[in-house]
Amino acid sequence: MNELKNMVSNELVSDARSAFYYLGRYLKQATISEDYEKDIFDDGLESRPSEVVKNLTIKLIEFIENSQKKKCFDFSNNEYNHWMDLIDSVESQLDSTPSDELVDTARESIKELSNPEQYSQLWRTESEQLESNNIYEQLSKMIPCENTLEFGCGIGNGTIHLAKDRDVLSLDNNQSLIEQAMTRLESQDIKYQIHKCDFFNLGEIEKQLICTFEPKVIVGWFIGSHGEDIFKNTKEEPHPITKSKLYREKIEDIIISSDVCIDSVEYIHLANRGEVVVGFSEKEIFDSQKADYDTHVFKKIGFEVVEVNQLEWIREKSEFSYGQAHNPILAKGERVPVITSIIAKRI
Numbered sequence: 001m002n003e004l005k006n007m008v009s010n011e012l013v014s015d016a017r018s019a020f021y022y023l024g025r026y027l028k029q030a031t032i033s034e035d036y037e038k039d040i041f042d043d044g045l046e047s048r049p050s051e052v053v054k055n056l057t058i059k060l061i062e063f064i065e066n067s068q069k070k071k072c073f074d075f076s077n078n079e080y081n082h083w084m085d086l087i088d089s090v091e092s093q094l095d096s097t098p099s100d101e102l103v104d105t106a107r108e109s110i111k112e113l114s115n116p117e118q119y120s121q122l123w124r125t126e127s128e129q130l131e132s133n134n135i136y137e138q139l140s141k142m143i144p145c146e147n148t149l150e151f152g153c154g155i156g157n158g159t160i161h162l163a164k165d166r167d168v169l170s171l172d173n174n175q176s177l178i179e180q181a182m183t184r185l186e187s188q189d190i191k192y193q194i195h196k197c198d199f200f201n202l203g204e205i206e207k208q209l210i211c212t213f214e215p216k217v218i219v220g221w222f223i224g225s226h227g228e229d230i231f232k233n234t235k236e237e238p239h240p241i242t243k244s245k246l247y248r249e250k251i252e253d254i255i256i257s258s259d260v261c262i263d264s265v266e267y268i269h270l271a272n273r274g275e276v277v278v279g280f281s282e283k284e285i286f287d288s289q290k291a292d293y294d295t296h297v298f299k300k301i302g303f304e305v306v307e308v309n310q311l312e313w314i315r316e317k318s319e320f321s322y323g324q325a326h327n328p329i330l331a332k333g334e335r336v337p338v339i340t341s342i343i344a345k346r347i
Contacts, residue, residue: 156181
């Protein structure tokens with residue numbers, strides 16, 4: 001570990017973190033495809049690594065491969081895990097880079113969303129804003145009209161649009177949101193089921209419910225939760241500003257797990273709020289999102305991204321306090337809030 005640490009000791013912390021990001025990306029891609037080397041720095045939309053970062057990343061790769069006397073593609077699982085653990089250990093010792101302002105914003109955001117009831121009240125306002133801009137209707141029209149498993153019913157706005165022309169099974173862990181959703185849905189002539197469960201501890205009842213329903217589509221729109229839930233399930237992440245991101249990634253991992261993404265599933269549809277840098281083409285946006293999600297989410301389960309759309313997000317009317325997670329490889333330039341829709345299909 002000392003050799004790895006010494007290689008970045010004289011570099012800027014931001015450059016070291018960026019290099020470790022690409023190094024980890026390289027190692028992960030190496031476990032998927034023999035042509036992993038060609039797009040090591042291909043993050044398209046958000047990434048524009050400097051020459052310093054590129055050179056440092058290449059030095060780190062050469063050091064690891066020379067140490068093992070083999071290419072990363074030939075690493076055993078134990079060798080891969082050994083180096084990933086070392087990288088995580090060295091990176092954890094780097095100075096923290098998020099600004100005090102960003103950390104304070106994140107803490108305030110999580111404080112506002114501290115329990116299920118508080119979160120449900122804030123999400124009701126946020127969801128109504130999304131509904132007033134036809135976001136749920138647009139999202140629902142992007143996917144086939146087949147049995148749909150919805151991760152998170154919210155206050156029911158998305159469920160209503162989905163259930164207009166397909167059967168819907170919705171899972172949620174917030175009783176306050178479920179009650180609001182049920183009130184809205186009771187007046188609708190639609191087919192739906194809402195089931196309360198712990199996403200992180202799906203039991204036999206939930207697994208059987210999913211198998212019986214035989215979903216063709218899974219949707220995870222605007223994945224999030226209240227502070228108590230986020231802190232409980234992201235204990236390994238010390239910075240509050242990145243806890244929500246880690247929580248979303250963990251829910252995505254649950255969505256693609258064998259207990260949820262069963263053989264009947266043909267499509268997975270994710271929708272997230274965020275920011276993008278102005279000036280990228282539709283192709284650059286698609287290529288960037290596809291490379292990222294295929295590499296880190298979908299390829300390992302035999303899916304691939306087939307469609308990416310970006311919808312206008314009128315964030316200034318939102319009552320949520322959003323904190324942008326620190327990203328040392330984010331491209332420079334004007335950024336605008338958007339909703340990014342990602343559809344993956346079974347290969």
